[in-house]
Amino acid sequence: MRVCHPINKKSLVSLMLLVMIGCFSNSTHASEKGEKSIGLRGGYATSNHSAVAGLYFQYAFSSRFRLAPDIMYTFRHNGTDAYSLNLNAHVPFGLNNSKIAIFPIAGINYTSWNISGGKEFDENNDAKSRIDRLGLNIGGGVEYFVKPTLKLSLEAKYRALKDYGSGVFTASIGYVF
Secondary structure, three states: OOOOOOOOHHHHHHHHHHHHHHHOOOOOOOOOOOOEEEEEEEEEEOOOOEEEEEEEEEEEEEOOEEEEEEEEEEEEEOOEEEEEEEEEEEOOEEOOOOOEEEEEEEEEEEEEEEEOOOOOOOOOOOOOEEEEEEEEEEEEEEEEEEEOOEEEEEEEEEEEOOOOOEEEEEEEEEEEO
């Protein structure tokens, strides 16, 4: 017959603290002050159900804060396409001294939509009108350091824009220096 000993509150709290420290400890691959990366990004935007592609740059001001400007193009579909400029802030957390880090995303966005309308326009015509919007970004991401100079990332964010809000889901590859 097996006897189970009750766990006291002090042991339980100590165990929970150890787990939390282990999960959110700094990784040797998390951002370090002055670290920069540049890369390519591609994915999907829900606004016009189309592909997106772009370039990004990241600069780490500390191990827990980096700015990440990017430029994205949303490909034409259903008579709309767009250019988007983003200035996002990331707060990366290395997971358990691994090559993986997670980060929340918050930032500002400027998007210029090209709108073609009516039956007289087809998918390949130039835009009939342009609509510019300033908005906010909120989301999260995960990155995996393949090597100290190469990382892969996945991001999901919501682009909050008047009349043109959308989800943007991307995968990226970047050079870290």
